Amino acid sequence: MQYKSLKEYGAIGDGNTVALVGRDGSIDWCPLPHVESPSVFAALLDADRGGRFTVQPTGTYESAQRYRDRTNILETTFQTGSGAATVTDFMPVAEVAESGDQPPAVYRKVDCEDGPLEFDVEFEPRFDYARDIPEIEPTPDGVVAAGSDEQAILSSDLPLTPSADGHGVNATATLEGGETRWLVLGYDEAIPLKPSQHQETLAAVTDYWRKWAHDCDGTECPVDDRWHDLAVRSSLVLKLLIHRETGAVCAAPTTSLPEDLGGVRNWDYRYNWIRDAAFTVRALSELGHLEEARSYFELCLDHCRHHDPAALPPVYGLHGGGDLEEQVLDHLEGYCGSAPVRIGNSAREQHQLDVYGELVLAIYESVRYGEPVTADDWTVMCDLIDYVCDGWDEPDASIWETRDDPRQYVYSKVMCWAALDRGIKLANAADAVPAPSERWKTCREDIREAILERGWSESANSFVRSFGDDDALDAANLLVPVVGLLPPNDDRVQGTIDATIDRLATDDGLVYRYHGDDGLPGKASPFTVCSFWLVTALALSGRIDEAIGRFESVLKRTNPLGLLAEAVDPETGEQRGNFPQAYSHVGLLNSALYLSDADGSSDASPAPLGTDGAAGIDSSTEIVRQPNDNE
Structure with missing residues (x-):
């Protein structure tokens, strides 16, 4: 597999760790629970063995990335011959987490603006810098990847089933225009699938970043x-x-x-x-x-x-x-x-x-x-x-x-x-x-x-x-x-x-x-x-x-x-x-x-x-x- 240029990556994070998300919708680097912890996804360092978490249209597409204004919320837009969609990636910071003891989490929201649009989901966590290949098992809301001493639980309203070898997920789903789907990854603990609550979390995270970001607000600014x-x-x-x-x-x-x-x-x-x-x-x-x-x-x-x-x-x-x-x-x-x-x-x-x-x-x-x-x-x-x-x-x-x-x-x-x-x-x-x-x-x-x-x-x-x-x-x-x-x-x-x-x-x-x-x-x-x-x-x-x-x-x-x-x-x-x-x-x-x-x-x-x-x-x-x- 090929490696992407660094110009094709954006970064999201929560104050504990950072994930790199490619313009192709693939999370190719993410250490958990902290940035200095071993990686869960490391395709950045080994495209075949490192592990990744990809959400992208099936077949040919064009894509672009942008940050939601004055935030660290990343939006990847996809355009195909049949439709258009946006994948919004973010991590909840502790100040706006859905619960005080919420585990580290990655939220991925898929909005289909124009459909039908067929999406592929590839979920291949590889713990401990890809030295620990987990077993994937289905759950009522998704799948759980269990390693020797850690686990990652992916909850989604998209249909997810383990791959034949039991070490990943390769799923396909078709979205119609106006449809929204969620994929929520929790580390060591599941994040219950609650789309309306996730939407509130996204709004709260957006508000958090915008309140934090430098804003001159009509006053003299130190930067030209x-x-x-x-x-x-x-x-x-x-x-x-x-x-x-x-x-x-x-x-x-x-x-x-x-x-x-x-x-x-x-x-x-x-x-x-x-x-x-x-x-x-x-x-x-x-x-x-x-x-x-x-x-x-x-x-x-x-x-x-x-x-x-x-x-x-x-x-x-x-x-x-x-x-x-x-x-x-x-x-x-x-x-x-x-x-x-x-x-x-x-x-x-x-x-x-x-x-x-x-x-x-x-x-x-x-x-x-x-x-x-x-x-x-x-x-x-x-x-x-x-x-x-x-x-x-x-x-x-x-x-x-x-x-x-x-x-x-x-x-x-x-x-x-x-x-x-x-x-x-x-x-x-x-x-x-x-x-x-x-x-x-x-x-x-x-x-x-x-x-x-x-x-x-x-x-x-x-x-x-x-x-x-x-x-x-x-x-x-x-x-x-x-x-x-x-x-x-x-x-x-x-x-x-x-x-x-x-x-x-x-x-x-x-x-x-x-x-x-x-x-x-x-x-x-x-x-x-x-x-x-x-x-x-x-x-x-x-x-x-x-x-x-x-x-x-x-x-x-x-x-x-x-x-x-x-x-x-x-x-x-x-x-x-x-x-x-x-x-x-x-x-x-x-x-x-x-x-x-x-x-x-x-x-x-x-x-x-x-x-x-x-x-x-x-x-x-x-x-x-x-x-x-x-x-």
């Missing part, structure tokens, strides 16, 4: 009209990827989608990376999603509370667990034959110095938006920043999690500088709390001098990937002006931007991550978030026309639903890597915010992230919350 709808869609994607119980942001809901077809750069991204923190907090806060930003802020503090700073992992399970042992699933062929298929992620064991800056930046940003820390948390933060003073000059694996020997990566040092800089700013604003400010200031200057002396290459006229490199570039250094190490108009910032455009960027606006070996064979595709970093650096520099041109070029890479993967194939333009990718959508949102801050003149200069030019941190800001008598 040109990019407003894509920004709203990106925020809705982020909401799908935010775990409802913990506030953790899932980097992507998939595993092992390759950066390069046939290559081995296939990773499991169903976890929370600290590197996403500061930019996610800013994007959510600017769009008014303060509850989600607050939850992520608390999660960042929790990381600080429960780990020795010297052993801070860069990635966590969405429930906070640390067992991310990397395994290879040899029985799955991989997307388009791109093996290996991996679960778990050994980046958990890496030492990455950039995470300290990203954590402190996230906390600083949260304080800017009105979330003070407690006195106890301030003490923990001081310990973290003190560790940066002791360990900033160690080699590490970098933001890109290279799998060769550790190096003195320049971006890692930049983020160590940022940790100290924001710690000093918080301490200065909260003069009632103790902090070794003089030590921090001395170390901050030492790091800055090291970056400027050892991380800058005169021959490349750019910051380079690691100390001692002459010409190997790293797109992460585009963030130097964003975090405020140097002002955007500094010649070294401009040189780095120009060198990146000349040597890491493609003609149509895409940007590769870096030059040089990383311990892995094969090649990587241009990384989507790096393309947005270039846009942001240009916007901060006042090079607005260039920034807009590159931004709009990258936006053309979104799929028809406005979704972005991790990377883009430079030759075909196809999206590559895990999908949809939180980091890509966070990059889109922040680029849109920075561009919208600019006035369009040649000397426009929006404020870098959390610097003194940005509103928020001053003597009136509550930095450290004092406990009241009830605490």
